[in-house]
Amino acid sequence: MSILNKFIKNNFQKPYILVCSSKTHMMYAKDILDKNIVSNELIPTPKGFGEICTTAIKFDFKDKKEIENLIKKSKIEYKGIYSLDNRYRYDLSSVLEMNISDDMKKIINKVQNNEDISKKDVLYLLNRETEEEYNALITTADIIRKECVGDRIELRAAVEFSNYCIKNCNYCGLRKDSKQHRYRMSEEEILEEVDYLYKIGIKTVILQSGEDPFYTTDKLLNIIKSIKEKYRMGITLSVGERTEKEYRLFSEAGVNNYLLKIETYSKRLFDYIHPDDDLDTRVQHTTWIKEAGMRVGSGGMIGLPTQTLEEIADVILFQRDFGVHMIGFGPFLPAKGTPYENYSKSDLKLNLKVVAITRIICQNVFIPATTAIASLNSLGQTLALEAGANTIMLISTPKALRENYGIYSNKNMVDLDFAIQSTLDSKRKLPKYLNYSYIEELGYKIDNSIK
Numbered sequence: 138m139s140i141l142n143k144f145i146k147n148n149f150q151k152p153y154i155l156v157c158s159s160k161t162h163m164m165y166a167k168d169i170l171d172k173n174i175v176s177n178e179l180i181p182t183p184k185g186f187g188e189i190c191t192t193a194i195k196f197d198f199k200d201k202k203e204i205e206n207l208i209k210k211s212k213i214e215y216k217g218i219y220s221l222d223n224r225y226r227y228d229l230s231s232v233l234e235m236n237i238s239d240d241m242k243k244i245i246n247k248v249q250n251n252e253d254i255s256k257k258d259v260l261y262l263l264n265r266e267t268e269e270e271y272n273a274l275i276t277t278a279d280i281i282r283k284e285c286v287g288d289r290i291e292l293r294a295a296v297e298f299s300n301y302c303i304k305n306c307n308y309c310g311l312r313k314d315s316k317q318h319r320y321r322m323s324e325e326e327i328l329e330e331v332d333y334l335y336k337i338g339i340k341t342v343i344l345q346s347g348e349d350p351f352y353t354t355d356k357l358l359n360i361i362k363s364i365k366e367k368y369r370m371g372i373t374l375s376v377g378e379r380t381e382k383e384y385r386l387f388s389e390a391g392v393n394n395y396l397l398k399i400e401t402y403s404k405r406l407f408d409y410i411h412p413d414d415d416l417d418t419r420v421q422h423t424t425w426i427k428e429a430g431m432r433v434g435s436g437g438m439i440g441l442p443t444q445t446l447e448e449i450a451d452v453i454l455f456q457r458d459f460g461v462h463m464i465g466f467g468p469f470l471p472a473k474g475t476p477y478e479n480y481s482k483s484d485l486k487l488n489l490k491v492v493a494i495t496r497i498i499c500q501n502v503f504i505p506a507t508t509a510i511a512s513l514n515s516l517g518q519t520l521a522l523e524a525g526a527n528t529i530m531l532i533s534t535p536k537a538l539r540e541n542y543g544i545y546s547n548k549n550m551v552d553l554d555f556a557i558q559s560t561l562d563s564k565r566k567l568p569k570y571l572n573y574s575y576i577e578e579l580g581y582k583i584d585n586s587i588k
């Protein structure tokens with residue numbers, strides 16, 4: 138059976154969730170339920186039932202008794218078992234009072250009543266063009282964002298440690314056949330960057346590269362171990378497709394998140410943009426990442442050559458139905474020297490609608506205001522934060538190398554100054570955990586209102 142069919146959401150008639158006390162207990166509980174053939178799936182814990190970006194186990198009411206017995210017998214520690222009928226309710230009355238069509242009101246009502254919105258609804262929202270309806274969409278996303286993740290942005294930093302890649306994705310400036318100057322960073326060089334991030338107070342480092350087999354499992358595990366021992370920081374790994382065994386080893390070594398974008402959920406488009414990859418395989422890898430106990434980072438590209446609005450609706454819905462924790466949608470931007478170099482860049486408004494719809498339907502998750510949207514338009518990051526995004530990713534690759542990590546051309550090297558400005562412009566706050574005195578010693582000026 139195709140993984141795409143296998144993956145289709147369980148149709149739970151009366152959905153419930155089990156929220157465990159820790160990731161270890163959650164993984165153990167999942168294992169026990171699978172062994173006892175009790176239908177279940179991992180989802181981001183919905184608002185009101187646990188912390189953001191944690192994982193809950195979803196199941197059907199008919200299995201509740203059996204699950205209670207199993208977890209009692211196995212001494213699994215858990216916080217609670219909850220009916221999804223009692224989900225947090227967002228007050229969207231201010232949006233319903235806006236000058237919008239009855240059809241749009243119906244969709245907003247569905248969101249308010251915690252009903253799943255359909256592909257037809259997503260398409261309807263993607264097609265909103267009048268100023269009032271566009272504003273209503275952004276306002277809905279902003280209300281949900283505020284309730285779920287508050288006003289403080291989450292600041293993460295990427296060390297792009299190698300731009301070698303064995304693959305030839307048609308849109309990507311790092312593809313094997315591109316004439317890009319190549320570099321690899323040593324473990325010492327990576328740790329030097331991590332040391333700087335630790336000092337400014339960043340809590341999660343993203344280790345990102347092309348698909349580069351030079352970094353063997355052992356090499357990566359050594360780097361992960363060093364970061365964990367010395368800095369105890371959260372780690373997001375973004376190194377492309379690896380094996381199921383490697384995902385388990387990374388998770389056991391302390392990797393918290395794994396970023397592997399699905400890019401599109403259309404088989405036609407996936408094949409068109411990825412000559413070396415296959416959508417079923419990508420879904421399988423995403424499943425392995427989740428089953429290894431890491432939080433799943435996914436998302437995709439908007440405005441790809443030949444991409445239709447229906448395909449955009451499908452990739453947004455995939456994030457919800459798969460239960461993705463961190464969803465990065467970025468615009469297509471042409472990269473010089475690639476087969477797509479002469480295609481037009483993506484449309485800003487379409488990208489902002491996608492960010493807003495993603496927040497509306499996925500709710501209690503992290504959504505970055507991507508570097509790509511900041512590259513599409515200098516106000517892109519601020520506008521994405523206003524449309525439901527809550528995360529900014531700093532580029533923390535050494536200055537001498539970062540120009541060579543050109544997945545697309547004219548990349549905006551989002552640095553601390555840029556992130557501070559976007560936070561100020563969107564009337565949000567920086568995270569509390571930053572080391573403000575150290576940052577100011579470095580010469581950065583931070584307005585007290587955003588600390």
Ligand code: SF4
Nearest residue numbers: 302304306309312347
């Ligand atoms: S998108 Fe990733 S896998 Fe594809 S060519 Fe670029 S770096 Fe390599």
